[in-house]
Amino acid sequence: MNRPLRHVWLVVSVLFVLLFTSTTYFQVIAQGRLNAHGQNDRTLYNEYGRHRGPIVVDGHAIAVSQSSDDTYGYLRTYDPGAMYAPVTGYYSVVYGFTGLERSLNDTLSGEADALFYHRISDILSGRQGRGATVELTLDAAAQEAAWDALDGRRGSVVALDPETGAVLAMVSSPSYDPNQLASHDSAAVNEAWTALQEDPDRPLTNRAIGGDLYPPGSSFKLVVAAAALETGEYTAESEIPGPGTWQLPNSSxxxxxxxxxxxxPCGPEDTSTLADALRQSCNTSFAMLGVDLGQEQLRETAEEFGFGQSLEIPMSVTPSTLGEDLDDAQLATTSIGQYETRVTPLQMAMVAGAFANDGVVMQPQLVQAVRTSDLTAVSELxxxxxxxxxxxxxxxxxRQMMVGVVEDGTGTAAAIDGVEVGGKTGTAQWGEDRTPHSWYVGYGQLEDRKIALAVVVEEGGYGSRTAAPIAQDVMEAVILP
Structure with a gap:
């Protein structure tokens, strides 16, 4: 081979190696990064041009994919939007996805491992691939009752089936219309997004399971009372101190x-039974009781209820917390649901659910079933x-003590004729010169119908006046359909 030909061969060889190397790099090594790149239009079209399965409540699709006459192929729509938005989240070509749209994305898009054989069947039969249907545990009547009762006020309602953990209602208010963010009109989406971000009421926050958690106020006395009973040293009729005022230990x-x-005082000679202290919501009684129990016992009981645990329902739930390394004064304040105690409404509904379920806390779950397009069940609750x-x-x-609260205590506004209703109100201080948050935590049962729930209304004042009537409406929707 003469010298010029060797040069040509060498150049061609080098170019071939460079081409092979670059092709291998971009198609194999860098594939994941390039697919995930925000400016990769092909990935966007593949993602948003795929049919997504519906999200269903009581037979009604609250989120569906509709054909669209644009490059994306499908448009996600929500009906009714705002009432379920904290659960469904949104599916946006501009801002991605949240809520169940995010946590169940693989299922809704049909890409989940559990749907592998269904995908193969679609390919072999020539059918267009479709995402799975997700049926929720939500009770449409309970959800609507909670939404209507909150009436736009800042707060949340969570209701559970105490025996299964099924979430019957999850409302966060104020909410937003996910259709505005799911639109394919980018300018309109950006405008809606900016307005939501600038809204001081934080409508995009799911207050039921996250955001800035709440002090539970006196509703936390349920946990303290349970911790006392579990020591074996107390019963509902045990006499405990309850003076009118109490100077906190080592504090002014x-x-x-x-x-x-x-x-x-809570009773004659500054004492009352544990049941009467709960019925009257005596602060000094529970502060002194919490100090007597000690931080370890109180924390152990709270953790058994779910405090400190990272839950997936399948959306992520922010863990509820107690303060750390508490001295006696801090422990006393913690025992009435103040100091650094912070909870989600879901957590407090779980507390009530344990009492309605013979002491057992069930894992909260939002998904009743996942079904393929031919309605074959892939999974069930x-x-x-x-x-x-x-x-x-x-x-x-x-339960006996909580019934006393509703029959002849601070929770009478939650009572329902002919139904066993037990609960605890709370009035949670959270800022100087700010109106307290209003709480009600409790359960209702009639024959085989049961519900456990938690209601919080931000700056709602007394739980007995604001939260308890909301709880009554939601319980009636489930127990007296």
Whole structure:
């Protein structure tokens, strides 16, 4: 071979190696990064041009994919939008996805491993691939009752089936219309997004399971009472101190007996039964009881209810927390649901659910079933125990005390004729010169129909006046359909 030909051969060889190397790099090594790149239009069209399965509540599709006459192929729509938005989330070509649209993306798009054989069947039969249908546990009547009762006020309602963990209602208010973010009109989507981001009421936050968690106020006394019963040293009829005021240990601060600043003792000679202390919501009683129990016992019981646990329902739930390394004054304040105690409404519904389920906390779940396009079930809800913070006998005592709160205490506004209703109100201080948050946590049962729930209304004032009537509406929707 003469010298010029060798040069040509060498150049061609080098070019071939470079071509092979670059092709291998971009198609194999860099494939994942390039596919995930935000400016890769092909990936966007593949993702948003795929049919997604519907999200269904009580037979009604609250999120569906409709054919669109544009480059994306399908448009996600929501009906009704705002009432379910904290659950469904949005599916946006501009801002991605949230809620169940995100956590169940593989299922809704048909790409989940569990749908592999269904995808193969579609390919072999020539059918267009379709995402799976996701049926939710939500009860449409309970969801609507909670939504209507909150009436746009900032707050949340979560209701559970205490025996299965099925989420019957999950409302966060104020909410937003996910259709505005799912639109293919980028300018309109950006305008809607900016307005939502600038809204001081934070409508994009799912208050039921995240955001800035709430102090539970006196509703946390349910956890303290349960912890006391579990020691074996207390019963519902045990006498406990309840002076009108109490100076906190190693502190100059003085605690009043009631949220309104009342200084009346809980009973004659500054004592009452544990049941009466809960019925009257005596601050000093539970502060002193919490100090007597100690931080370890209180924390252990709270963790059995789910505090500190990272839950997936399948959306991620922010863990509820107690303060760390508490001195006695801090422990006393923690025991009435203040100091650094922070909870989600879902967590407090789980607390109530344990008492209605013989002491067992069930794993909360939003998905009833996943079905293929031919309605074949891929998965169905399987109840799972999360823990047992109290024995069945102590759960019965807690129900008895909670019924007392509703029949002749601070929770009378939640009562329903002919129905066993038990609960606890809360008035949670959260900022200087700010109106307290309003809480109600409880359960209702009639024959085989049961519900456990938590209601919080931000700056709603007394739980007995604001949250309890909302709870009544939601319980009626489930128990008295």
């Amino acid at each position: 601060a003085v605690m009043n007996n009631h949220a309104a600043g009342g200084t009346e 399987t109840p799972q125990e999360l823990g047992q913070p109290v024995t069945a006998a102590n759960a019965a005592q807690m």
